[in-house]
Amino acid sequence: MSSHVHSGLSSTKATMSSPETGSPKLPPGVFPRPLVLYPAFEHRQTFIILHGRGSTAAKFGPPLLETITTSGETLQSAFPHAKIVFLTASRNRATIYKKSYTHQWFDHWHMEEPTKRQDLMRDGLNKSCNYVHSILKQEIESVGKKNVILWGLSQGCATSLASLLTWDGEPFAAMVGMCGYLPFANHIEDIARGNSFEADDDEDPFGREEDDPFSHSDDEDDDIFGGNSSAKDLPAEAVAFLRDEIDMEDKAGMKFQEIPVFLGHGTEDDKVPIDIGREARTCLDLLGAEVQMVEYQGLGHWYSGEMLGDIFNFLREKLL
Numbered sequence: 001m002s003s004h005v006h007s008g009l010s011s012t013k014a015t016m017s018s019p020e021t022g023s024p025k026l027p028p029g030v031f032p033r034p035l036v037l038y039p040a041f042e043h044r045q046t047f048i049i050l051h052g053r054g055s056t057a058a059k060f061g062p063p064l065l066e067t068i069t070t071s072g073e074t075l076q077s078a079f080p081h082a083k084i085v086f087l088t089a090s091r092n093r094a095t096i097y098k099k100s101y102t103h104q105w106f107d108h109w110h111m112e113e114p115t116k117r118q119d120l121m122r123d124g125l126n127k128s129c130n131y132v133h134s135i136l137k138q139e140i141e142s143v144g145k146k147n148v149i150l151w152g153l154s155q156g157c158a159t160s161l162a163s164l165l166t167w168d169g170e171p172f173a174a175m176v177g178m179c180g181y182l183p184f185a186n187h188i189e190d191i192a193r194g195n196s197f198e199a200d201d202d203e204d205p206f207g208r209e210e211d212d213p214f215s216h217s218d219d220e221d222d223d224i225f226g227g228n229s230s231a232k233d234l235p236a237e238a239v240a241f242l243r244d245e246i247d248m249e250d251k252a253g254m255k256f257q258e259i260p261v262f263l264g265h266g267t268e269d270d271k272v273p274i275d276i277g278r279e280a281r282t283c284l285d286l287l288g289a290e291v292q293m294v295e296y297q298g299l300g301h302w303y304s305g306e307m308l309g310d311i312f313n314f315l316r317e318k319l320l
Contacts, residue, residue, distance in 0.1 A: 028091050028101060031131055035061055035086040037076075044081035045147040045173075045319055046139040048132070050089075050156030053104045057086035060153070069309035078312045079319075083143075085135065089128065089156075095120055105159040106183070111272055115186050118245075125162050125183060125246040132163040136172060145170040146320045153178045154272060154301065157263075161280060164259060165239055165287070168251040171258035174318040176311055178264050178303050179272050182280035184245055189279065191238040192286035235287040254288065261291040262314045264307040266299025 026032055035057035051060035065075055065084075075084065093099040095107055095117070106124025109117040132150070139148045150172065152160035157180020164175050182188065236254060243250050261284060265277035274295060284291040294310055 026091070028093070029127070031090045032057075032088040034135070035088070037061070037065070037084040037086075039076075039079075039081050039083055041080050043083050044143060045079060045149070046083045046085060046143055047075075047079070047149045047151055048085045048087065048135055048139065050087050050105065050132070050152035050159055051103075052154030052156055053089075053094075054102050056103050057088040061086040064303070067303070067305060067308055069305045069312060071309055073309070073312060075308070075312075079315070083139075085139070087132070087135065092124060105155050108155075108183075111181075111276070114181065114276055118184060118187075121183050122246050125159065126248065128159050129163045129166055129246065129248065132159065133167060133169070136163075136167070137169055140170055140172060144320070146173050148172040149174055149176065149315060149319070151176040151178075152180060153303070154180055157181070158183050161261075161284075162242065162246065164256045164261070166243055166246070166248045166251075167255050167259075168253050169255065171255050173259075173320075174315060175259055175261045176264075176315070177261065177280070178307065178311075179266060179269050179277065179301050180263070180280065181272050181276045182283050184242055185276070185279045185283050188238045188242060188283050189286060191241055192234050192283065194234055238283075238287060257288045257290070259290070260314075260318055261289055262311060263291065263293040264296065264303065264310065265293065266296045266301065266304075268298055269301045271301040 049061070049064070051057060061084075068074055069078075076082075089103045089105045091101045091103055092107060094102045094104055096110055104124065105128040106122075107120040108114075109120060136148060136150065150160050150164065152158070157177035160175055160177060161180065161182045239254065240250055242248075263277060263281055265272075265274050267274055269277070277293070281291055281293040292314075294307070296304060296307055299307070
Protein backbone atom coordinates (compact mmCIF):
# COMPACT_ATOMS: atom_id res chain seq x y z
CA MET A 1 0.00 0.00 0.00
CA SER A 2 2.97 2.35 0.27
CA SER A 3 2.68 3.27 -3.40
CA HIS A 4 -0.84 4.57 -2.80
CA VAL A 5 -0.21 6.59 0.36
CA HIS A 6 1.24 10.10 0.25
CA SER A 7 2.70 9.85 3.75
CA GLY A 8 2.07 8.41 7.18
CA LEU A 9 0.77 10.21 10.24
CA SER A 10 2.70 13.29 11.23
CA SER A 11 4.62 13.06 14.49
CA THR A 12 4.63 16.82 15.01
CA LYS A 13 2.10 18.31 17.42
CA ALA A 14 0.04 20.98 15.72
CA THR A 15 -3.35 22.64 15.72
CA MET A 16 -5.92 21.72 13.12
CA SER A 17 -4.59 22.51 9.67
CA SER A 18 -5.21 21.12 6.22
CA PRO A 19 -2.39 19.17 4.56
CA GLU A 20 -4.16 19.90 1.27
CA THR A 21 -3.97 23.70 1.54
CA GLY A 22 -1.24 25.15 -0.64
CA SER A 23 -0.13 21.70 -1.81
CA PRO A 24 -0.17 20.51 -5.42
CA LYS A 25 -2.99 18.16 -6.28
CA LEU A 26 -1.92 14.57 -5.82
CA PRO A 27 -2.18 12.06 -8.67
CA PRO A 28 -5.34 9.95 -8.82
CA GLY A 29 -5.33 6.92 -6.57
CA VAL A 30 -2.98 8.41 -3.96
CA PHE A 31 -4.22 8.85 -0.40
CA PRO A 32 -3.41 12.34 0.95
CA ARG A 33 -1.68 12.79 4.28
CA PRO A 34 -4.21 12.37 7.13
CA LEU A 35 -5.41 15.45 8.97
CA VAL A 36 -4.36 14.87 12.59
CA LEU A 37 -5.50 16.70 15.70
CA TYR A 38 -3.46 15.91 18.81
CA PRO A 39 -4.95 16.00 22.31
CA ALA A 40 -4.20 18.74 24.80
CA PHE A 41 -3.46 16.06 27.38
CA GLU A 42 -1.65 12.73 27.34
CA HIS A 43 -2.42 10.69 24.22
CA ARG A 44 -4.40 7.64 25.36
CA GLN A 45 -6.89 7.03 22.55
CA THR A 46 -7.10 7.39 18.78
CA PHE A 47 -10.21 8.02 16.67
CA ILE A 48 -9.81 7.22 12.95
CA ILE A 49 -12.57 9.02 11.03
CA LEU A 50 -13.61 8.71 7.36
CA HIS A 51 -15.62 11.34 5.44
CA GLY A 52 -18.30 10.73 2.81
CA ARG A 53 -17.97 10.66 -0.95
CA GLY A 54 -16.95 13.96 -2.51
CA SER A 55 -15.62 15.42 0.72
CA THR A 56 -12.17 15.57 2.34
CA ALA A 57 -10.76 15.54 5.84
CA ALA A 58 -10.32 19.34 5.71
CA LYS A 59 -13.99 19.86 4.80
CA PHE A 60 -15.49 17.21 7.05
CA GLY A 61 -13.36 17.53 10.17
CA PRO A 62 -14.04 21.07 11.49
CA PRO A 63 -17.87 20.87 11.44
CA LEU A 64 -17.77 17.56 13.29
CA LEU A 65 -15.43 18.98 15.91
CA GLU A 66 -17.60 22.08 16.36
CA THR A 67 -20.91 20.25 16.78
CA ILE A 68 -22.25 20.45 20.33
CA THR A 69 -24.29 17.63 21.83
CA THR A 70 -27.54 18.17 23.71
CA SER A 71 -25.51 17.94 26.93
CA GLY A 72 -23.10 20.67 25.79
CA GLU A 73 -20.11 18.51 24.80
CA THR A 74 -17.90 18.44 21.73
CA LEU A 75 -15.78 15.53 20.56
CA GLN A 76 -12.64 17.07 22.04
CA SER A 77 -14.19 18.05 25.36
CA ALA A 78 -15.73 14.59 25.75
CA PHE A 79 -12.45 12.82 24.91
CA PRO A 80 -9.58 15.16 25.85
CA HIS A 81 -7.00 12.35 25.60
CA ALA A 82 -7.93 11.34 22.05
CA LYS A 83 -5.84 11.91 18.95
CA ILE A 84 -8.26 12.42 16.07
CA VAL A 85 -7.12 11.19 12.67
CA PHE A 86 -9.26 12.34 9.73
CA LEU A 87 -8.45 10.31 6.63
CA THR A 88 -9.01 11.58 3.09
CA ALA A 89 -10.01 9.32 0.21
CA SER A 90 -7.94 9.34 -2.95
CA ARG A 91 -9.23 11.05 -6.09
CA ASN A 92 -10.67 8.64 -8.62
CA ARG A 93 -13.08 8.68 -11.53
CA ALA A 94 -16.74 8.43 -10.48
CA THR A 95 -18.91 6.55 -12.94
CA ILE A 96 -22.12 8.37 -12.01
CA TYR A 97 -20.40 11.74 -12.47
CA LYS A 98 -19.50 10.93 -16.09
CA LYS A 99 -16.10 9.72 -14.88
CA SER A 100 -15.01 13.08 -13.52
CA TYR A 101 -12.60 12.93 -10.58
CA THR A 102 -13.74 13.16 -6.98
CA HIS A 103 -12.54 12.04 -3.58
CA GLN A 104 -14.18 8.67 -3.04
CA TRP A 105 -13.28 5.55 -1.08
CA PHE A 106 -14.63 3.44 -3.93
CA ASP A 107 -16.72 3.84 -7.05
CA HIS A 108 -20.37 2.80 -7.01
CA TRP A 109 -23.67 3.19 -8.79
CA HIS A 110 -26.60 5.38 -7.71
CA MET A 111 -27.86 4.68 -4.18
CA GLU A 112 -31.40 4.49 -5.56
CA GLU A 113 -30.25 1.20 -7.12
CA PRO A 114 -27.69 -0.12 -4.62
CA THR A 115 -27.61 -3.63 -6.10
CA LYS A 116 -26.66 -2.47 -9.61
CA ARG A 117 -23.09 -2.41 -10.97
CA GLN A 118 -21.59 -3.72 -7.75
CA ASP A 119 -18.46 -4.58 -9.72
CA LEU A 120 -17.59 -0.87 -9.58
CA MET A 121 -16.85 -1.14 -5.86
CA ARG A 122 -14.19 -3.84 -5.96
CA ASP A 123 -10.96 -2.04 -6.73
CA GLY A 124 -11.57 0.99 -4.53
CA LEU A 125 -12.69 -1.11 -1.56
CA ASN A 126 -9.58 -3.24 -1.85
CA LYS A 127 -7.27 -0.22 -1.75
CA SER A 128 -9.24 1.70 0.88
CA CYS A 129 -9.66 -1.26 3.24
CA ASN A 130 -5.95 -2.02 3.06
CA TYR A 131 -5.21 1.65 3.74
CA VAL A 132 -7.57 1.76 6.74
CA HIS A 133 -6.06 -1.48 8.05
CA SER A 134 -2.58 0.04 7.90
CA ILE A 135 -3.69 3.03 9.99
CA LEU A 136 -5.48 0.77 12.47
CA LYS A 137 -2.35 -1.33 12.96
CA GLN A 138 -0.22 1.78 13.48
CA GLU A 139 -2.55 3.24 16.10
CA ILE A 140 -3.05 -0.07 17.93
CA GLU A 141 0.72 -0.29 18.29
CA SER A 142 0.70 3.24 19.72
CA VAL A 143 -2.14 3.16 22.27
CA GLY A 144 -3.30 -0.46 22.46
CA LYS A 145 -6.18 -2.29 20.82
CA LYS A 146 -8.85 -1.23 23.33
CA ASN A 147 -8.17 2.46 22.75
CA VAL A 148 -8.72 2.70 19.00
CA ILE A 149 -12.01 3.71 17.35
CA LEU A 150 -12.94 3.44 13.66
CA TRP A 151 -15.65 5.89 12.57
CA GLY A 152 -17.22 6.77 9.23
CA LEU A 153 -19.97 8.83 7.60
CA SER A 154 -21.94 7.68 4.54
CA GLN A 155 -19.43 6.11 2.11
CA GLY A 156 -16.88 6.43 4.89
CA CYS A 157 -19.20 4.29 7.02
CA ALA A 158 -19.48 1.75 4.18
CA THR A 159 -15.69 1.59 3.93
CA SER A 160 -15.36 1.29 7.71
CA LEU A 161 -17.83 -1.62 7.75
CA ALA A 162 -16.00 -3.40 4.92
CA SER A 163 -12.70 -2.77 6.73
CA LEU A 164 -14.23 -4.13 9.93
CA LEU A 165 -15.47 -7.35 8.35
CA THR A 166 -12.12 -8.01 6.64
CA TRP A 167 -9.97 -7.03 9.64
CA ASP A 168 -7.65 -9.80 10.85
CA GLY A 169 -5.66 -7.86 13.45
CA GLU A 170 -6.33 -7.42 17.14
CA PRO A 171 -9.92 -6.53 18.06
CA PHE A 172 -10.06 -2.76 18.59
CA ALA A 173 -12.43 -0.86 20.88
CA ALA A 174 -15.40 -0.08 18.64
CA MET A 175 -16.70 1.09 15.27
CA VAL A 176 -19.15 3.94 14.66
CA GLY A 177 -21.17 4.45 11.49
CA MET A 178 -23.35 7.44 10.61
CA CYS A 179 -25.96 7.36 7.81
CA GLY A 180 -24.12 4.58 6.03
CA TYR A 181 -24.51 1.21 4.39
CA LEU A 182 -22.75 -2.11 3.82
CA PRO A 183 -21.32 -2.88 0.37
CA PHE A 184 -22.68 -6.11 -1.16
CA ALA A 185 -25.25 -6.27 1.66
CA ASN A 186 -27.86 -8.06 -0.44
CA HIS A 187 -25.51 -10.93 -1.24
CA ILE A 188 -23.99 -11.05 2.24
CA GLU A 189 -27.47 -11.36 3.72
CA ASP A 190 -28.44 -14.10 1.26
CA ILE A 191 -25.38 -16.16 2.11
CA ALA A 192 -25.71 -15.61 5.85
CA ARG A 193 -29.33 -16.80 5.68
CA GLY A 194 -28.42 -19.82 3.57
CA ASN A 195 -30.43 -18.55 0.61
CA SER A 196 -29.43 -18.73 -3.02
CA PHE A 197 -29.87 -15.87 -5.45
CA GLU A 198 -29.81 -15.36 -9.19
CA ALA A 199 -28.23 -12.62 -11.24
CA ASP A 200 -30.47 -10.33 -13.27
CA ASP A 201 -31.19 -11.63 -16.75
CA ASP A 202 -29.63 -8.58 -18.39
CA GLU A 203 -26.68 -8.06 -16.10
CA ASP A 204 -24.13 -9.95 -14.08
CA PRO A 205 -23.99 -7.98 -10.78
CA PHE A 206 -20.41 -9.12 -10.32
CA GLY A 207 -19.30 -7.69 -13.65
CA ARG A 208 -17.79 -10.91 -14.93
CA GLU A 209 -18.92 -13.90 -16.93
CA GLU A 210 -16.69 -16.78 -15.97
CA ASP A 211 -15.48 -16.41 -12.39
CA ASP A 212 -18.79 -16.97 -10.61
CA PRO A 213 -18.32 -17.83 -6.91
CA PHE A 214 -21.87 -19.16 -6.79
CA SER A 215 -21.54 -21.66 -9.60
CA HIS A 216 -21.81 -25.29 -8.59
CA SER A 217 -18.62 -27.30 -8.28
CA ASP A 218 -18.17 -30.98 -8.91
CA ASP A 219 -16.03 -31.07 -5.79
CA GLU A 220 -18.10 -30.15 -2.73
CA ASP A 221 -14.95 -29.21 -0.85
CA ASP A 222 -14.22 -26.51 -3.42
CA ASP A 223 -17.68 -24.93 -3.25
CA ILE A 224 -17.23 -22.48 -0.40
CA PHE A 225 -20.66 -20.97 -1.00
CA GLY A 226 -22.52 -24.21 -1.66
CA GLY A 227 -25.81 -25.23 -0.15
CA ASN A 228 -24.45 -28.13 1.93
CA SER A 229 -22.85 -26.07 4.68
CA SER A 230 -24.09 -26.18 8.23
CA ALA A 231 -25.75 -23.07 9.65
CA LYS A 232 -22.80 -22.31 11.90
CA ASP A 233 -20.57 -21.82 8.84
CA LEU A 234 -22.83 -19.37 7.05
CA PRO A 235 -21.42 -16.17 8.64
CA ALA A 236 -17.89 -17.27 7.76
CA GLU A 237 -18.98 -18.02 4.19
CA ALA A 238 -20.58 -14.59 3.88
CA VAL A 239 -17.37 -12.91 5.03
CA ALA A 240 -15.33 -15.12 2.69
CA PHE A 241 -17.55 -13.91 -0.14
CA LEU A 242 -16.81 -10.28 0.73
CA ARG A 243 -13.09 -10.95 0.90
CA ASP A 244 -13.22 -12.69 -2.46
CA GLU A 245 -15.21 -9.87 -4.07
CA ILE A 246 -12.71 -7.19 -3.08
CA ASP A 247 -9.68 -9.42 -3.56
CA MET A 248 -8.59 -9.54 0.07
CA GLU A 249 -6.60 -12.49 1.36
CA ASP A 250 -8.96 -15.03 2.90
CA LYS A 251 -8.60 -15.48 6.64
CA ALA A 252 -10.36 -17.90 8.95
CA GLY A 253 -10.80 -15.40 11.78
CA MET A 254 -13.96 -13.43 12.56
CA LYS A 255 -12.34 -10.70 14.66
CA PHE A 256 -15.18 -8.26 14.00
CA GLN A 257 -17.42 -10.33 16.29
CA GLU A 258 -15.38 -8.96 19.20
CA ILE A 259 -15.74 -5.32 18.10
CA PRO A 260 -18.98 -3.52 19.10
CA VAL A 261 -20.67 -1.37 16.47
CA PHE A 262 -22.91 1.70 16.77
CA LEU A 263 -24.97 2.79 13.76
CA GLY A 264 -26.88 6.08 13.68
CA HIS A 265 -29.23 6.97 10.82
CA GLY A 266 -31.80 9.69 10.14
CA THR A 267 -35.30 8.62 9.15
CA GLU A 268 -35.45 11.36 6.49
CA ASP A 269 -32.13 10.49 4.82
CA ASP A 270 -32.64 11.10 1.10
CA LYS A 271 -29.15 10.04 -0.02
CA VAL A 272 -28.78 6.75 1.84
CA PRO A 273 -32.37 5.72 2.63
CA ILE A 274 -32.75 4.33 6.11
CA ASP A 275 -33.86 0.94 4.77
CA ILE A 276 -30.34 0.52 3.39
CA GLY A 277 -28.93 1.33 6.82
CA ARG A 278 -31.29 -1.19 8.39
CA GLU A 279 -30.07 -3.79 5.92
CA ALA A 280 -26.51 -3.20 7.15
CA ARG A 281 -27.62 -3.75 10.73
CA THR A 282 -29.44 -6.96 9.73
CA CYS A 283 -26.32 -8.26 8.00
CA LEU A 284 -24.15 -7.53 11.02
CA ASP A 285 -26.65 -9.33 13.26
CA LEU A 286 -26.61 -12.37 10.98
CA LEU A 287 -22.81 -12.38 10.96
CA GLY A 288 -22.67 -12.48 14.75
CA ALA A 289 -21.53 -8.90 15.33
CA GLU A 290 -22.43 -6.89 18.42
CA VAL A 291 -24.39 -4.04 16.85
CA GLN A 292 -26.87 -1.42 17.97
CA MET A 293 -28.67 0.99 15.67
CA VAL A 294 -30.43 4.20 16.66
CA GLU A 295 -32.81 5.95 14.27
CA TYR A 296 -33.26 9.72 14.50
CA GLN A 297 -36.69 11.07 13.60
CA GLY A 298 -36.69 13.91 11.09
CA LEU A 299 -32.91 13.81 10.50
CA GLY A 300 -31.59 13.81 6.94
CA HIS A 301 -28.26 12.66 5.54
CA TRP A 302 -26.07 14.01 8.32
CA TYR A 303 -25.45 13.78 12.05
CA SER A 304 -26.93 15.81 14.90
CA GLY A 305 -26.04 16.84 18.42
CA GLU A 306 -28.35 14.12 19.68
CA MET A 307 -26.64 11.46 17.57
CA LEU A 308 -23.18 12.58 18.68
CA GLY A 309 -24.31 12.48 22.30
CA ASP A 310 -25.41 8.87 21.86
CA ILE A 311 -22.11 8.05 20.16
CA PHE A 312 -20.10 9.62 22.97
CA ASN A 313 -22.01 7.60 25.58
CA PHE A 314 -21.46 4.43 23.55
CA LEU A 315 -17.72 5.09 23.27
CA ARG A 316 -17.34 5.84 26.98
CA GLU A 317 -18.59 2.32 27.68
CA LYS A 318 -16.17 0.72 25.21
CA LEU A 319 -12.91 2.60 25.76
CA LEU A 320 -10.51 1.70 28.56
